[in-house]
Amino acid sequence: MSSSLSITSAVPDPALLDLPWGLPLELWPDETIAALPKGISRHLVRFVHLEGFVVAIKETSAELARREYEMLRTLQRIDIPCVEPVAVVTGRVSPDGEELSPALVTRHLKFSLPYRALYSQALRPDTATRLVDALALLLARLHIIGFFWGDVSLSNTLFRRDAGAFAAYLVDAETGKLYDGGLSNGQRENDLEIARVNIAGELLDLQSGGRLDEAVDPVEIADGIVAAYRSLWRELTASETFPEAERWRIRERVERLNDLGFDIEELSIRRGDDGTSVRIQPKVVDAGHHSRRLLRLTGLDAGENQARRLLNDLDAYRATRKRADEDEEMVAHEWLVKVFEPVIRSIPKELRGKLEPAEVFHQLLDHRWYLSQEQNRNVPLAEALTSYVDTVLRHRRDEMTVVGPATSAITLPIAVVDDGEEDWRAKV
Structure with a gap:
């Protein structure tokens, strides 16, 4: 090993020293390489085994590596969904x-998949739409904090299942820049146009390879990110005027923002000059309303939609036991110990890499509902769990570390389950 080798890391891992840094990344021995699916990148990227986890290593310039490392650290500190930076070499x-x-070293995001791995026979219309909706939400979150991405695309994003939807995580921050004063409308529109063009190109590429459902129109799906983003941005930032007698609309606006997963930092309320109208202007903070509440009550760290689903089950637990007037945190601890944890412990060890615990619990609740509808009775949770494990979970591909072909390949001939909400039980 050359004495000039330098590894910069906030939390140094001695195992990094054991990697073959004296070889070009494309020549690293097979025993160091983790066969995981990856997206298209302008740089060479390979997944590598480190002690206890997997890292992604990207060869680039020293300036770009350091800049992206610091940017990812900044985004992590303000709780933006992105990959974890490990080191600059x-x-x-x-x-x-x-x-x-x-090289830039980042930690592989468990249970995540690049968009090219999210197909069965072909990428279906509903899945393509859900991916774009997730990316639109991520883009809005980035713009709220004043981050200009500059290279918005499906390839620069990882996706994790989130209670029937997908959660998007930023992977490549090489072109990104954070502006203290926020973004101008022109900068936001520029990012949107980059997203629209890139997504159309990526889906057209899938179409040319026969991996896109015939019913999917790449241009229409790409245009969908613009529509989804504009609708979300309007809800997050637009002012609203209404008659003073309709003050309930203030609370309604706050609840809509909470439903989208955002908290309110402050709400500006002004009475109109005519004395009969009220104007409100929300100032939102970053998303994560439900996940923060779940973490506070139970210590569980889950995706936003997963957290919403688990909180709904917790609220139902309180209601059915007539505990609504008791301390919320005490009831939440009881639900965690008596409901959630026994379910997760009951999953056979060999199946625990299939899905995240929160996603398993969400799917179990869905499975129980379907069984109850089919059998016209209230199916006990334990009975539903046995059925779910045997008929659904056991037949899924592991998503903790999805094994794919060699990482140098651009296309990925694997068949990860593409399960829409309407028929997820039938697909294996």
């Missing part, structure tokens, strides 16, 4: 003295 030299490209 510079000073790489081959045994014969050749200088090698610096």
